[in-house]
Amino acid sequence: DADVTQTPRNRITKTGKRIMLECSQTKGHDRMYWYRQDPGLGLRLIYYSFDVKDINKGEISDGYSVSRQAQAKFSLSLESAIPNQTALYFCATSPGQSSGNTIYFGEGSWLTVV
Amino acid sequence: SQKIEQNSEALNIQEGKTATLTCNYTNYSPAYLQWYRQDPGRGPVFLLLIRENEKEKRKERLKVTFDTTLKQSLFHITASQPADSATYLCALDPSGGSYIPTFGRGTSLIVHP
Numbered sequence: 626d627a628d629v630t631q632t633p634r635n636r637i638t639k640t641g642k643r644i645m646l647e648c649s650q651t652k653g654h655d656r657m658y659w660y661r662q663d664p665g666l667g668l669r670l671i672y673y674s675f676d677v678k679d680i681n682k683g684e685i686s687d688g689y690s691v692s693r694q695a696q697a698k699f700s701l702s703l704e705s706a707i708p709n710q711t712a713l714y715f716c717a718t719s720p721g722q723s724s725g726n727t728i729y730f731g732e733g734s735w736l737t738v739v
Numbered sequence: 740s741q742k743i744e745q746n747s748e749a750l751n752i753q754e755g756k757t758a759t760l761t762c763n764y765t766n767y768s769p770a771y772l773q774w775y776r777q778d779p780g781r782g783p784v785f786l787l788l789i790r791e792n793e794k795e796k797r798k799e800r801l802k803v804t805f806d807t808t809l810k811q812s813l814f815h816i817t818a819s820q821p822a823d824s825a826t827y828l829c830a831l832d833p834s835g836g837s838y839i840p841t842f843g844r845g846t847s848l849i850v851h852p
Contacts, residue, residue: 629782658839665747666844667842667843667844667845668783668828668842670839673839713780715782715783717782725771725773726832726839726840727773727785727788728773728775728783728785728830728840729785730782730783731782732782733780733781733782
């Protein structure tokens with residue numbers, strides 16, 4: 626089983642709909658992240674959380690919200706999806722700075738907004 | 740502004756040769772630099788980390804160098820194989836204490852049999 630699990634893996638949704646991407650991890654890490662990846666733009670950080678009570682905006686948080694339900698669960702919501710949010714989304718975890726903050730990624734969620 | 744640069748053009752090499760990928764950065768003073776591998780449609784996978792006080796790190800057929808004066812890291816794969824074909828991303832920690840690695844856009848490596 627994957628250490629970082631994302632659901633759904635693929636989703637097609639309509640403009641204006643609310644969509645939630647869920648992430649759970651079994652690595653026991655406190656830090657969790659949501660990234661999006663677009664061709665030619667690389668990985669961009671949407672939100673990150675260093676523990677259950679800590680939520681921070683990343684580089685591109687507009688149009689997104691997150692919830693850290695537990696140490697192991699971090700969900701990303703698009704309140705009103707728009708076509709330019711079509712992308713590959715990754716959830717990730719890390720153990721923190723002491724180990725160089727190595728990032729462990731999930732398998733990704735393909736989201737298409739039509 | 741802070742920048743991480745990786746060659747956007749794909750690197751094509753023949754099987755058995757050494758592949759060398761470059762990561763240059765500006766306006767960073769990273770404590771460490773990481774390299775990841777990403778296969779199409781999959782999440783990046785961590786390969787190696789090198790700290791600012793280390794010049795070189797090796798793991799099996801992989802070697803990473805880190806030159807903080809040149810602000811450059813080189814990533815080498817010796818005796819390359821078609822299975823090494825993937826996109827390779829470098830990442831380093833930005834200034835300001837968040838310690839969240841910032842990723843380069845990656846370089847695609849294609850190893851021909």
